[in-house]
Amino acid sequence: MRTRLLAATLTAFAAVSLAACSSSGSGTAASGTTGSPTASATSAASTASAAASTPAADATTAPTPAAPAPATPGGPASGTSSPGAADAPNTPAPPKPAPPTDAGLPTKPGNEATAKLVAALEAIDPAIVGGKPEQAVDRARNQCQSMYQFPKDRAKLVELANQRFTDAGHPQGFGTEKAEKIIDALRATLCPPA
Structure with missing residues (x-):
């Protein structure tokens, strides 16, 4: 029982550390919502205590924390186009190329x-x-x-x-x-x- 409790405690500590690291730069929690590191740590600690109270089949198996959602700071949201993109509706059409100087000039006849x-x-x-x-x-x-x-x-x-x-x-x-x-x-x- 102590081994399981120790494994659950270590898992909770790892989850809190990961949540604090992932939210320190972007202000987002592991679930992808905006929040403070304290709120993330609290939710991770509650997840860990729930895992500790549930008997596990193996002491080495621990619940894995959810991966943080990837963010592209400063980038356009998905589904939008940046100015000057090929599919942008306000992009002017390229000018027509000029016809060659010999256009319409027939070849020398036989x-x-x-x-x-x-x-x-x-x-x-x-x-x-x-x-x-x-x-x-x-x-x-x-x-x-x-x-x-x-x-x-x-x-x-x-x-x-x-x-x-x-x-x-x-x-x-x-x-x-x-x-x-x-x-x-x-x-x-x-x-x-x-």
Whole structure:
């Protein structure tokens, strides 16, 4: 009987020591509620005396005190988000990346596609190509890029076509009517579909 009483007393002392240590820094008791170290020690002592009055099967078995609840001082409560977190509703969306500088610029066409393009341009006016098919292809590719950038601004596209497709006899371009036909021919032969 004395051995059991001694074991219960030591267990109570250990519980009081643990309760005092865990509550000295955060002001919380072993059960996770706020309280003073004295209240924790009193509850631990009552637990130990209850264990001493109950006969135990083995003198070395002692009740284990409850572990203190982990606390994160200064941290956000669970279920909340900190400012700037990915799931925060007030975080602005990242800006859209700028399109690449070659967006809408078709690749250099092969021989067959070049022949179709040159034939379409010469059908409008032979002076548009003027015996320089490579130059006409470069101008057409640049016009395709403008068509990609300004798909709904037909007036702008006509203006750019008149700036690009020039020759000695037509330094200001081939006019609105032919510029419209150039745009249509490029859509049919070289420019990627919009």
